[in-house]
Amino acid sequence: MAKKHRQNAIRARQRAQQQRHRPAQRVQEAAAALRSGDAARALALATGALAAANDPSTSAAARHVVIEAHFRAAAAASDPSTRLHHLDAALQLAPAETRLRYHRALTLWGLGRIPEALPELKELEAQHGHRPGVAFLSQLACAATGQPWSDQGLAAAEVNTIRALQALLRGTKHSALLEQTEHVALLGNKPELWHTLFSMIDKPKAAPAARLQALADGLALVDGSAVMPYYLGVVALRKGDVQTAQSTWRLAAEAGLATPWFVENRLHLLRDQAHVLGQGGRWHELIELLQAQRVTETHDAVLAEMLAVAHAHLGYAAAQAHDWSTAAHHWQAAATRSARRQLFQNLALAEEALGHWRSAAEAWREMVRRRPRKSDHPEALTEAQIAALWRHIAECYEHAEEVTEALTCLKNAAKYVPEDLELGVKIADVSRQVGRDEAAANELERVLALNAQYVPALVRLGALYEERGDRDPMSIWRRVLAVEPQHAEAREALAQLYVKKVQEESPRYGWFDRLRRRSEKEKIALLQEGLRELPGHPTLLLELGDQYAALGKFKDARASCTQAWEAAPQQASVVAAAIHSLLHAGGGDIVKRLLPTAREMPGLLALFWVDVGRSALHCQLGQEWTDLFWAEALALAAQGRHSDTVAYALVQICEAANSEQAPDMAARYEAQLRAEHPHSGGVEFMEAYHAAQDRRDVSRALRLLRQAQRTARQANEHGIAELAGQIAEVLQSPARSLFDILAPTGGRRGRRLLEELLDEIDEEDFA
Amino acid sequence: MSSDIVSQPVRDPYGVLGLDRQASEAEIKRAYFQLVRQFPPEREPEKFRDIRTAYEQLRDAESRAQITLFLLQPPPPLPNRRRPSYDLSVHADDLLTLAMELVRTPMQHDFREPGMTSESSGGR
Numbered sequence: 001m002a003k004k005h006r007q008n009a010i011r012a013r014q015r016a017q018q019q020r021h022r023p024a025q026r027v028q029e030a031a032a033a034l035r036s037g038d039a040a041r042a043l044a045l046a047t048g049a050l051a052a053a054n055d056p057s058t059s060a061a062a063r064h065v066v067i068e069a070h071f072r073a074a075a076a077a078s079d080p081s082t083r084l085h086h087l088d089a090a091l092q093l094a095p096a097e098t099r100l101r102y103h104r105a106l107t108l109w110g111l112g113r114i115p116e117a118l119p120e121l122k123e124l125e126a127q128h129g130h131r132p133g134v135a136f137l138s139q140l141a142c143a144a145t146g147q148p149w150s151d152q153g154l155a156a157a158e159v160n161t162i163r164a165l166q167a168l169l170r171g172t173k174h175s176a177l178l179e180q181t182e183h184v185a186l187l188g189n190k191p192e193l194w195h196t197l198f199s200m201i202d203k204p205k206a207a208p209a210a211r212l213q214a215l216a217d218g219l220a221l222v223d224g225s226a227v228m229p230y231y232l233g234v235v236a237l238r239k240g241d242v243q244t245a246q247s248t249w250r251l252a253a254e255a256g257l258a259t260p261w262f263v264e265n266r267l268h269l270l271r272d273q274a275h276v277l278g279q280g281g282r283w284h285e286l287i288e289l290l291q292a293q294r295v296t297e298t299h300d301a302v303l304a305e306m307l308a309v310a311h312a313h314l315g316y317a318a319a320q321a322h323d324w325s326t327a328a329h330h331w332q333a334a335a336t337r338s339a340r341r342q343l344f345q346n347l348a349l350a351e352e353a354l355g356h357w358r359s360a361a362e363a364w365r366e367m368v369r370r371r372p373r374k375s376d377h378p379e380a381l382t383e384a385q386i387a388a389l390w391r392h393i394a395e396c397y398e399h400a401e402e403v404t405e406a407l408t409c410l411k412n413a414a415k416y417v418p419e420d421l422e423l424g425v426k427i428a429d430v431s432r433q434v435g436r437d438e439a440a441a442n443e444l445e446r447v448l449a450l451n452a453q454y455v456p457a458l459v460r461l462g463a464l465y466e467e468r469g470d471r472d473p474m475s476i477w478r479r480v481l482a483v484e485p486q487h488a489e490a491r492e493a494l495a496q497l498y499v500k501k502v503q504e505e506s507p508r509y510g511w512f513d514r515l516r517r518r519s520e521k522e523k524i525a526l527l528q529e530g531l532r533e534l535p536g537h538p539t540l541l542l543e544l545g546d547q548y549a550a551l552g553k554f555k556d557a558r559a560s561c562t563q564a565w566e567a568a569p570q571q572a573s574v575v576a577a578a579i580h581s582l583l584h585a586g587g588g589d590i591v592k593r594l595l596p597t598a599r600e601m602p603g604l605l606a607l608f609w610v611d612v613g614r615s616a617l618h619c620q621l622g623q624e625w626t627d628l629f630w631a632e633a634l635a636l637a638a639q640g641r642h643s644d645t646v647a648y649a650l651v652q653i654c655e656a657a658n659s660e661q662a663p664d665m666a667a668r669y670e671a672q673l674r675a676e677h678p679h680s681g682g683v684e685f686m687e688a689y690h691a692a693q694d695r696r697d698v699s700r701a702l703r704l705l706r707q708a709q710r711t712a713r714q715a716n717e718h719g720i721a722e723l724a725g726q727i728a729e730v731l732q733s734p735a736r737s738l739f740d741i742l743a744p745t746g747g748r749r750g751r752r753l754l755e756e757l758l759d760e761i762d763e764e765d766f767a
Numbered sequence: 768m769s770s771d772i773v774s775q776p777v778r779d780p781y782g783v784l785g786l787d788r789q790a791s792e793a794e795i796k797r798a799y800f801q802l803v804r805q806f807p808p809e810r811e812p813e814k815f816r817d818i819r820t821a822y823e824q825l826r827d828a829e830s831r832a833q834i835t836l837f838l839l840q841p842p843p844p845l846p847n848r849r850r851p852s853y854d855l856s857v858h859a860d861d862l863l864t865l866a867m868e869l870v871r872t873p874m875q876h877d878f879r880e881p882g883m884t885s886e887s888s889g890g891r
Contacts, residue, residue: 133870
């Protein structure tokens with residue numbers, strides 16, 4: 001039963017919904033809206049119904065409602081143009097309807113378009129002459145447009161008024177007019193009204209305010225008249241009474257007065273009012289006044305400028321209080337109404353302060369666009385200034401990560417300062433960022449054509465040639481060294497290029513040459529050539545040492561490596577490589593001799609020694625060496641510099657020993673970790689390592705790693721906490737499958753397997 | 768990008784040296800040396816750095832012109848207001864309109880009930 005009720009209710013709702021969409025229903029709703037005074041809604045509903053109606057009666061009813069809605073909308077409109085628009089729309093549907101034509105004629109009259117109103121009025125007079133005032137208006141329109149008119153059927157007051165106004169139009173003096181109308185009846189039953197207005201014609205200072213007000217009150221037309229309130233305002237202003245003029249002219253505007261002199265006078269009044277507020281610094285009030293008068297919708301340049309100035313002041317005050325959001329809002333408002341470039345400058349600065357880099361860039365661009373173009377203008381910008389602005393805009397775009405736009409702006413800057421070398425290099429850098437390597441190379445060549453010794457451009461060109469591999473970078477690095485012989489980057493790059501040549505299996509060009517291998521002697525000669533060019537360069541010396549060792553010339557090898565170490569005793573990578581090569585070449589005594597110098601390297605971390613020990617273990621150079629280096633690591637960590645800790649160093653050592661397949665060593669250091677640092681988180685970390693590596697129990701490893709992290713944080717062991725976090729992330733990541741493959745192998749076998757895998761991937765890629 | 772305040776525009780060097788934007792080169796130099804005596808580098812290193820930076824930005828015309836591009840500009844003055852020339856004369860067109868207003872039928876008198884047909888409109 002309940003179900004049936006629900007279904008009935010649903011059906012009733014659906015029926016109601018369907019009916020609502022039926023045209024007839026919509027017409028009814030539109031009529032109801034009209035009765036309740038909502039002409040806009042009535043118009044919308046009825047227009048829709050008229051378009052959708054599919055029977056004559058609904059269509060007729062909809063049309064009537066549309067016409068009435070347009071008519072009422074016209075009546076409600078204070079703007080005569082809007083009123084005319086609605087009346088025209090209604091006349092499209094009912095071209096013969098008298099009231100529409102009558103009010104259209106009156107609206108045209110109010111707009112000063114009496115010649116257009118005349119034919120309408122004549123026709124109305126012919127068909128509906130009995131309508132009050134139609135015959136008079138028709139004849140008055142004839143007189144006003146210089147056509148013959150007839151007094152037939154008009155009242156005496158109407159005839160006299162037409163004669164007086166005709167005389168006025170012919171330029172009759174007010175004294176003659178007064179004489180003409182002194183003892184005759186005039187329209188409105190108030191001849192004094194006309195006399196008062198006529199008397200004001202020749203006396204520009206006459207201000208019969210009280211009399212005019214009394215006469216207007218007597219007419220009881222003030223609310224319905226546009227002209228009377230206007231002249232009440234005129235006499236008020238003739239007396240200097242601005243306030244009365246404001247209020248009466250507001251009434252005139254509301255009644256639809258739109259004559260050019262009224263519009264102009266009202267603008268003058270508004271400008272005065274705004275100026276007074278501005279002079280008093282009452283910027284908010286000024287904005288409110290102009291917004292209330294809908295100045296924002298007009299195109300008065302003076303008022304627009306005042307509005308802009310008001311917003312500019314409020315923006316500046318907000319900026320002084322560091323309220324950049326409010327400042328930006330006001331400057332945006334000001335910038336839409338004024339062409340001053342300073343507004344855009346301030347707006348750009350506010351957007352920058354808010355971190356809105358794109359908006360800032362756009363505001364700067366607008367500021368540049370609005371600069372004075374004539375060079376003799378007092379606010380003209382110099383070419384250097386314009387270039388500086390474009391560079392700044394580029395920076396804004398870079399902040400907004402719009403690199404292509406940034407490049408465009410830099411190129412714009414370069415148009416003004418084509419010889420700015422630094423700018424050229426910047427263009428090349430950004431060109432490379434967007435992948436335009438060829439353009440970058442061209443720009444660098446252009447810069448070098450201006451100054452062949454400009455090192456920043458040479459350095460970038462060298463790096464570019466090296467990366468692309470299509471041109472010889474060595475000559476570029478040599479050009480750098482010719483200007484700055486000690487340029488570290490150029491020296492290193494050139495040395496690396498020698499090493500690269502040596503390490504190449506065969507010369508790069510030619511199929512036949514592939515059969516030819518470079519001999520060891522050739523390699524040594526090449527490195528010696530490099531050393532003649534870069535005397536004492538550690539990279540070349542180390543490589544030379546390795547080449548001697550490969551030939552079995554261990555004495556020479558030891559000498560080269562020692563020389564490399566002594567050439568760069570502060571360079572950790574050189575020292576590490578020198579130690580390793582010396583041990584390979586039987587130079588243990590040299591290592592021991594130079595070890596104290598290695599300890600002096602600034603900022604050295606325990607990890608350096610852990611890695612040196614790991615390399616020794618990897619190449620099986622003797623466990624005593626590994627123990628020696630790891631002892632150095634632990635001693636350095638014990639000094640507690642650079643957030644190193646002994647526990648963290650022990651964890652790293654255990655990990656290194658395990659990965660190099662040295663379980664005994666790993667066990668020894670792990671035992672030390674457990675005994676000396678049981679609450680460092682290192683123990684849990686090692687447990688996790690065993691769970692993952694030995695038992696392949698990932699979930700247990702993760703649990704232990706989280707435990708290690710917590711314990712390490714409590715013990716201020718940040719290194720261990722961070723490492724545990726990183727390993728946990730790896731174990732949880734989808735890439736873990738690769739680690740699973742490598743897990744049972746570990747160490748060297750794992751590394752080999754990984755290399756094989758990577759080789760396969762490379763080959764597949766090449767295939 | 769957050770709408771929070773993230774940075775401040777360039778510090779106004781004129782403000783640091785206590786000068787207005789129209790200050791001459793001599794005034795800039797005088798203000799700088801006065802402030803340096805007041806805030807010597809050994810006692811007020813940070814303040815001195817600010818003063819020095821401001822002076823560097825203003826000491827020559829070229830750098831002064833460059834830095835001005837990136838400073839907040841004071842708001843413009845109100846446009847000059849000349850005494851308005853109101854047209855307070857009596858216009859014949861207005862009197863023609865007044866005559867029309869005296870005889871016209873207000874639109875409200877011509878409203879119709881929505882149900883009425885246009886045929887019943889007729890004249891009045």
